Amino acid sequence: MPEGHTLHRLAREHRRHFAGAPVRVSSPQGRFTDGAATVDGRILERAEANGKHLLHHYEGGAVVHVHLGLYGKFTDAALPMGEPVGQVRMRMVGAEIGSDLRGPTACEIWDPTQVVALEQRLGPDPLRPDADPDRAWRRISKSQKAIGALLMDQAVLAGVGNVYRAEVLFRHGIHPERRGRDLTRTEWDEIWADLVVLMAVGVEAGVMHVVRPEHDHGAPAYAVDRPRTYVYRRAGEPCRVCGTPVLHTVMETRNLFWCPVCQES
Template sequence: MPEGHTLHRLARLHQRKFGRAPVIVSSPQGRFAEGASAVNGRVFKKASAWGKHLFHHYEGGRVVHVHLGLYGTFSESEVPMPPPVGQVRMRMVGSDFGTDLRGPTVCELIDEPDIDDVVARLGPDPLRRDADGSLAWARIRKSRRPIGALLMDQTVIAGVGNVYRNELLFRHRINPYRPGVKVGEDEVAAMWTDLVALMKVGLRRGKIITVEREDDHGLPSYRPGRPRTYVYRRAGEPCRVCGTEIRTAVMEGRNVFWCPTDQT
């Protein structure tokens, strides 16, 4: 599942390519035909993101709300676009740029005020200027759920996925199974500050970078198409810091990774 910085990058791209001009919107697959018809030909005012949710704001107060989920993707194309291939939920065509959306969990038409209802269910987004990290702390400190689960809970922090979750906990030497009530306010504040910085790098670079230069020893954990990490997807390999074998387990349906020495 794409992490929060990916949605913010998409918002910036769509703002740049479609902003302040009419956009041709269709649903070749047919599942979004009514919604596409409602915004087709309207001026695309702006794009915004909150966590893993993307919003396309159109003239007249209509908004297309997209959540990519596990399988959703936007593919880019020059104009004129070729005939659609596969199950294209939504096609957008501007003057010199087009994109196809396939496989999203959510692709729906809402009104501008309805955005508040979506956001009300989410925690603070580290990439938004108005984000308040203390709201995350307020939820973490009351919960006995493992911190590894809480960081993936979008009502606690919006936009954190499995890579950032695992890497952040290692960087702060916190065991993923420690209950939220046992994590200190200073620890949460430090993680929030670090997360904001890491996700800004992801937004700027288009990829997740979490390993400090001094810890990148060229250990055999690199695979094409996935980030170079401390613990994420490195089960059975040596820790970059202490050499202990990285462990993995399933936590609330997702794989968690940690170093048993550094994250006691």
């Protein structure tokens, strides 16, 4: 599932390509026909991301809410666009470019009250300028749950997924099973600051870069088209820092990776 930096990058691209002008919106697949008609031809006032949610705000107050889920993807094309290929849930056509959305978990019309409800149920997003890390800390510092689970709870922290969870805990030498209440405030502040930087790099580069330059060598990435990681999807491989085999388990249905030496406690 795409992590928060992907949604913020999409929001930035959609602001650049579509905001401030009327957008033709359709649903070639047919599953978003009524929703598309609601905003078709209206001016897109702004696009924003909050955690793993993308929001298109149109004149008149209608909002298109998109959650990509596991398979959702936008594909851009120059104008004039050809006939839709595959199951296109939503097609957006602006003055200079078009974009097709396929396979999202959600693509629906919201009103402003639903946007407010989303903001209230999500934890702070490290990529948003209005984010308050104290909100997350208040929950983490009182919790008996493992920090590895808390970082993935979107009600605690919005936008962080499996890769950033594994990598930021490694970068700060924290065992993923340590209870939230056993984390120090200094450790939390350092984790938050690191996420702000790492996820912003992801927005700019379009891919995650989580390995420090001095460790960015040796064993290849876990996949051809992916950057190197410290522990994510490297079970059994030597740690890039100490050489100990990386361990793997499942925490709350999600794969978890860590180094038993570098993250001893």
